[in-house]
Amino acid sequence: MSVANAILQGVFLGAFYAVLACGLSIMFGVMRIINLAHGDLAVLGAYITFVIVDRLGLSPFVAFLIALPVMIALGYLLHLTILERSLRSGILTPLLATFGLSIVVQNLLLIIFSPDVHSLGRSAGSLTTASWQVASGLSVSALGILVLVVAVLVFGALQLVLSRTRLGWTMRATAEDAEAAELVGINSRGTYAWATALAVAIAALGGLFLGIRSVFDPVSGPTQLIFAFEAVVIGGMGSLWGTLLGGIALGVAQTLGAQLNPEFAVISGHLLFLVVLIARFGGGRMVLRVAR
Amino acid sequence: MKVARWTRTSRLFTGGTVVVAVLLASVPLVFDPDVVQKLTTLLILVLLAAMWNALAGYGGLLSVGQQAFIGIGAYGTVFFANNGVTPYLAMLFATVLAGVISLPISLFALRLRAAQFAIGMWVIAEVISILVRLDKNLGAGTGISLIQLNQYLPNFRQAYTFWLALAFAIVFIAALFFLLRSPLGTSLQAIRDDEDAARSLGVHVAARKRLLFVLAGFGCGAAGVLIVANTLFIEPGSVFSVQWSAYMIFMVLVGGLGTFEGPILGAIILFAILQTTVSQGGPWYLVGLGTTAALFALLLPRGLWGTIEARLGLRLLPVGYRVVEAKRAEPA
Numbered sequence: 001m002s003v004a005n006a007i008l009q010g011v012f013l014g015a016f017y018a019v020l021a022c023g024l025s026i027m028f029g030v031m032r033i034i035n036l037a038h039g040d041l042a043v044l045g046a047y048i049t050f051v052i053v054d055r056l057g058l059s060p061f062v063a064f065l066i067a068l069p070v071m072i073a074l075g076y077l078l079h080l081t082i083l084e085r086s087l088r089s090g091i092l093t094p095l096l097a098t099f100g101l102s103i104v105v106q107n108l109l110l111i112i113f114s115p116d117v118h119s120l121g122r123s124a125g126s127l128t129t130a131s132w133q134v135a136s137g138l139s140v141s142a143l144g145i146l147v148l149v150v151a152v153l154v155f156g157a158l159q160l161v162l163s164r165t166r167l168g169w170t171m172r173a174t175a176e177d178a179e180a181a182e183l184v185g186i187n188s189r190g191t192y193a194w195a196t197a198l199a200v201a202i203a204a205l206g207g208l209f210l211g212i213r214s215v216f217d218p219v220s221g222p223t224q225l226i227f228a229f230e231a232v233v234i235g236g237m238g239s240l241w242g243t244l245l246g247g248i249a250l251g252v253a254q255t256l257g258a259q260l261n262p263e264f265a266v267i268s269g270h271l272l273f274l275v276v277l278i279a280r281f282g283g284g285r286m287v288l289r290v291a292r
Numbered sequence: 293m294k295v296a297r298w299t300r301t302s303r304l305f306t307g308g309t310v311v312v313a314v315l316l317a318s319v320p321l322v323f324d325p326d327v328v329q330k331l332t333t334l335l336i337l338v339l340l341a342a343m344w345n346a347l348a349g350y351g352g353l354l355s356v357g358q359q360a361f362i363g364i365g366a367y368g369t370v371f372f373a374n375n376g377v378t379p380y381l382a383m384l385f386a387t388v389l390a391g392v393i394s395l396p397i398s399l400f401a402l403r404l405r406a407a408q409f410a411i412g413m414w415v416i417a418e419v420i421s422i423l424v425r426l427d428k429n430l431g432a433g434t435g436i437s438l439i440q441l442n443q444y445l446p447n448f449r450q451a452y453t454f455w456l457a458l459a460f461a462i463v464f465i466a467a468l469f470f471l472l473r474s475p476l477g478t479s480l481q482a483i484r485d486d487e488d489a490a491r492s493l494g495v496h497v498a499a500r501k502r503l504l505f506v507l508a509g510f511g512c513g514a515a516g517v518l519i520v521a522n523t524l525f526i527e528p529g530s531v532f533s534v535q536w537s538a539y540m541i542f543m544v545l546v547g548g549l550g551t552f553e554g555p556i557l558g559a560i561i562l563f564a565i566l567q568t569t570v571s572q573g574g575p576w577y578l579v580g581l582g583t584t585a586a587l588f589a590l591l592l593p594r595g596l597w598g599t600i601e602a603r604l605g606l607r608l609l610p611v612g613y614r615v616v617e618a619k620r621a622e623p624a
Binding site for chain 1: 348352354356400403404405406407408410411412414415416418419422423425426534537538541545574575576578579581582583584585586587589590593
C-alpha cells in the first residue's frame with residue numbers, strides 16, 4: 001500500500017513539476033531556446049506574490065492574480081531586451097545570456113529579501129493542511145488535488161490557445177518555420193515576445209505552488225530549473241502534453257526513490273532523466289506539437 | 293603569398309611567457325605565504341578559464357557542470373590521502389581519476405546538443421555531489437579536511453602547492469596550445485567557426501569534441517585538486533557549486549570566447565575583482581558579474597581579447613595562421 005501511496009503522492013508532486021516545466025516547454029517549442037533563468041523567474045513570482053500577501057493581507061491566490069500582469073510584462077520585456085538579440089547570434093548565446101540573468105535575479109533577491117526562507121503556506125489557510133484518508137495508507141491532500149487540477153487546466157487551456165486562437169496559430173507557424181511565417185505576414189518578434197510572456201506567467205504559477213507547498217529562498221531557482229528541464233526532456237522536448245506526463249513521471253520517480261531511502265528522492269529523478277536522455281537523443285523534430 | 297604562423301609580436305611574447313613562467317616559479321622563494329596562496333588562486337582561475345574555453349570556445353560545448361570534475365579532483369585527493377597515499381601523489385592520482393571518469397561521461401554527454409548538454413552536465417554534477425553527500429567516509433554533507441598536508445610546514449606546503457598549480461597550469465595550457473597548433477587543432481578551429489561546414493569537409497567532429505572534453509575533465513580535476521590543496525578543507529556545497537561555472541563563464545566571456553589568450557586575461561580580471569573589497573560586500577558583485585557576462589554575450593561576443601585582436605591584428609601566441617605578402621622575386 002505504501003508503494004501505491006508513493007505513486008499517488010508522486011502524481012501530485014509531478015503535476016507541480018509539470019506546471020514549472022510548462023513555460024520552458026513553450027519557449028523551447030516555439031523558439032528552440034532554453035531559458036536558464038526560468039527557475040529564478042518562478043521564484044521571483046513567488047516573492048512578488050509574497051510581498052502582496054505581506055502588505056495587503058490577501059490570500060496568496062488573489063495576490064497571485066495581482067502579480068500575474070507584472071510577470072507577463074516582465075516576460076514580454078525579457079524577450080525584447082535580452083532574448084531577441086541573443087537569438088540572432090548562435091545557439092550558445094541565449095544560454096550564456098540567460099545564465100547571466102539567472103545569477104542577477106538570484107542575487108538581487110538575496111539583496112532585497114535576505115537569505116531567509118519564505119513560505120506562502122501559512123497564508124494559504126486550511127488548504128495546505130486538509131487531507132483525506134481514501135483507503136488505509138492512501139491519503140489525498142487538498143493541495144495535491146488543487147495542483148493536479150490546475151495543471152490539467154493550464155495544459156488544456158494551452159491546447160485550446162494553440163489549436164483555436166490566432167495567437168496559437170502564429171506561434172505554431174513561427175515554431176515550424178519563422179522565415180516562412182514572416183513571409184505570410186506573421187510578426188515573429190511579437191509572437192516570440194508573447195510566447196515568453198506566457199512562459200514567464202506560467203513559471204510564476206509554478207512559483208506560487210512552490211511557495212504554498214513548501215519554502216523558497218533566493219537561490220531556489222536553479223533546482224526548480226533542473227526539475228522543470230527534466231520534466232520537459234522526460235516528456236519529449238517540444239511536446240506539450242508530453243511535458244505534463246514527463247512532470248508526473250519525474251514526481252513518481254522521486255517519491256518511489258524516497259520510498260527506498262529519503263535521501264534517494266532527488267537522485268532517482270536525475271537517473272530517470274539521464275536514462276531518458278540517453279535513450280532518445282537526437283530523436284524527433286522537437287518543434288512544438290499539440291494534439292490535433 | 294605565403295602562410296605564416298609566427299609574427300614578431302608572437303615570437304617576443306612566447307619568449308616572454310617562458311620568462312614569466314620562470315619568474316613565477318621563484319615567487320614562493322621571495323614572497324609571503326599569503327601572497328603565494330593568492331597567486332595559487334589566480335593560477336586555479338587561469339586553468340579553469342582555459343579549460344572552459346577549450347570546451348565552449350573550440351568545441352561549442354557549453355557546460356554548466358564542470359564542477360563535477362572539480363569535485364572529483366578535490367574529493368579524489370582526500371580519498372587517496374585517506375587510503376595511505378602520500379598527499380602530493382594523491383593529488384596526481386585524483387587528477388588522473390577525473391580525466392579517466394570524463395571518458396565514460398563523454399560517451400553519454402557528447403550525444404547531447406546545446407541546452408541538453410549544458411543542463412545534462414549540470415545534472416551529472418548534481419548526481420556526483422549527492423553521491424558524495426551519501427558517503428560518510430568523505431564527510432557526507434559537512435565537508436572534510438585534507439589533514440595529511442599538515443605534515444608539511446605551512447611555508448613549504450604553500451610553496452609546494454603553488455609549484456604544483458604552476459605546473460598544472462603550464463602543462464594544460466601547453467597541451468591546449470600544441471593541440472591547437474597541430475593538424476588536429478586546425479580541425480578544432482574549423483569546428484569552432486562552423487560545425488556543420490567542418491563536418492561536411494570530413495572533420496571527425498565527435499572525436500575532436502571528445503578530445504576536448506577529456507582534456508577539460510583532466511584540467512578541471514587538476515583545478516579541484518589545487519582547490520583542496522590551497523584551502524585544506526572542502527564541502528560538497530561549495531566544491532560542487534554551480535558558482536564555479538558562473539566564474540568560468542564570466543572569465544571566458546569577458547576575456548574572449550574562442551581566443552587562446554582571452555581566458556587568461558579574463559582570469560586576471562576576475563582575480564582582481566575578487567581581491568577588492570567589493571567582492572566581500574556580498575551579492576552586489578555577483579549581480580555585477582552576471583550582468584557583465586550577459587552583456588558581453590550579447591554585445592561583445594568576442595570578448596575583450598577578441599576585440600583587441602581584431603582591431604590591432606595582434607596575436608601573442610601563434611595558434612592560428614596568417615597570410616602574408618611574400619617579397620616578389622625580381623625578374624631577371
